[in-house]
Amino acid sequence: DIQMTQSPSTLSASVGDRVTITCRASQNINSWLAWYQQKPGKAPKVLIYTASRLESGVPSRFSGSGSGTEFTLTISSLQPDDFATYYCQHYDTFSRTFGQGTKVEIK
């Protein structure tokens, strides 16, 4: 099975900071990766799919990059609404696997 490992687990940042979250796959997954944002008590919301494609309606300060085994989610200028937990997800024909999550906290 493919394992997805995110780092860091927790990140403390201030409004306006540039934030980067990394997701590593245990084997080559090409670009089959999505990123989600989840706020407490709410269902997750997709931000990025196919590693770098921004979902409709998602602010352009979010971007994704990478392919193969290493991927990043970048928030160019952190906003108050962005404090949340972020998950990467690998998907293919047979399975879907989430990373363990990265919590972005207020510094």
Add this chain to the structure above:
Amino acid sequence: QVQLVQSGAEVNKPGASVKVSCKASGYTFTTNEINWVRQATGQGLEWMGWMSPHSGNTGYAEKFQGRVTMTRNTSINTAYMELISLRSEDTAVYYCVRGRGVGWFDSWGQGTLVTVSA
């Protein structure tokens, strides 16, 4: 707009089974797979499996094979997830989720809290 509306919270005893429903609206039910994802309190997201509403084909995560069954009723645009032999570790919020493309998720139900307690 796409909506997935799930059944209400459940409390079940260890060893029992639970069946959660997910009613879809705002799109053609048979064109997108339905996945189930669960989340224990304070924990991460765990994918359980997928189902094609068109064919009824399913694929389950290895961890849940033999304990989970995903079905649908296309006449009422509703998907179901049944989990048997419940144990305390199954206490979680269960989400139905619409799949897009190869398997990422674009719409989520509101979640159903399943509590397993004696």
